[in-house]
Amino acid sequence: DVKVTQSSRYLVKRTGEKVFLECVQDMDHENMFWYRQDPGLGLRLIYFSYDVKMKEKGDIPEGYSVSREKKERFSLILESASTNQTSMYLCASSLSRELFFGEGSRLTVL
Amino acid sequence: AQSVTQPDIHITVSEGASLELRCNYSYGATPYLFWYVQSPGQGLQLLLKYFSGDTLVQGIKGFEAEFKRSQSSFNLRKPSVHWSDAAEYFCAVGAQEGNKLVFGAGTILRVKS
Numbered sequence: 001d002v003k004v005t006q007s008s009r010y011l012v013k014r015t016g017e018k019v020f021l022e023c024v025q026d027m028d029h030e031n032m033f034w035y036r037q038d039p040g041l042g043l044r045l046i047y048f049s050y051d052v053k054m055k056e057k058g059d060i061p062e063g064y065s066v067s068r069e070k071k072e073r074f075s076l077i078l079e080s081a082s083t084n085q086t087s088m089y090l091c092a093s094s095l096s097r098e099l100f101f102g103e104g105s106r107l108t109v110l
Numbered sequence: 111a112q113s114v115t116q117p118d119i120h121i122t123v124s125e126g127a128s129l130e131l132r133c134n135y136s137y138g139a140t141p142y143l144f145w146y147v148q149s150p151g152q153g154l155q156l157l158l159k160y161f162s163g164d165t166l167v168q169g170i171k172g173f174e175a176e177f178k179r180s181q182s183s184f185n186l187r188k189p190s191v192h193w194s195d196a197a198e199y200f201c202a203v204g205a206q207e208g209n210k211l212v213f214g215a216g217t218i219l220r221v222k223s
Contacts, residue, residue: 004153042114042116042215050209058210097144097161097204100156104151104153
């Protein structure tokens with residue numbers, strides 16, 4: 001089975017802090033994604049990566065950056081967290097179009 | 111660009127009753143279509159997918175969905191709902207090119223005994 005692991009399930013940070021969300025997949029998938037999930041809005045794509053060191057902006061990239069130094073790891077970075085970034089963050093990987101999701105990281109910014 | 115509409119935010123059904131969750135998409139060509147389920151506190155799990163061929167697709171947990179090109183719909187159905195089906199359900203559409211999926215806003219299913 002594909003396993004996508006998000007290292008932090010729950011985080012509480014303060015406004016202005018730098019936040020790292022880590023995601024690791026164990027199936028050698030080319031593509032990895034970061035989505036943000038908010039009630040009533042579904043999942044919105046922040047960034048995705050189709051290869052090591054390659055990244056593309058999704059629909060809501062503002063305030064976020066990503067890093068993919070190794071194929072199995074895709075990190076989401078909030079350079080200066082703000083309260084409107086309080087949300088559930090979901091990482092996914094895919095070989096074709098089927099996405100495999102991690103369990104999510106719930107971030108609260110105070 | 112593709113988009114997805116799930117018209118129902120919440121649906122409540124009785125255990126044992128049939129279920130239909132609606133999904134409409136907007137995309138110029140034949141899309142790739144998916145239904146995912148999310149139990150509380152969990153990530154999303156794939157229920158079923160449509161890429162091509164038979165327009166009625168079977169998935170896990172007794173779910174099925176039918177692709178209707180004329181209606182731009184991909185509705186999810188289950189003949190008899192179990193209490194464990196209570197969750198949030200997301201429809202998603204992918205384009206012919208690229209690997210991104212666009213998700214609907216989700217439908218929360220409540221099952222009453």
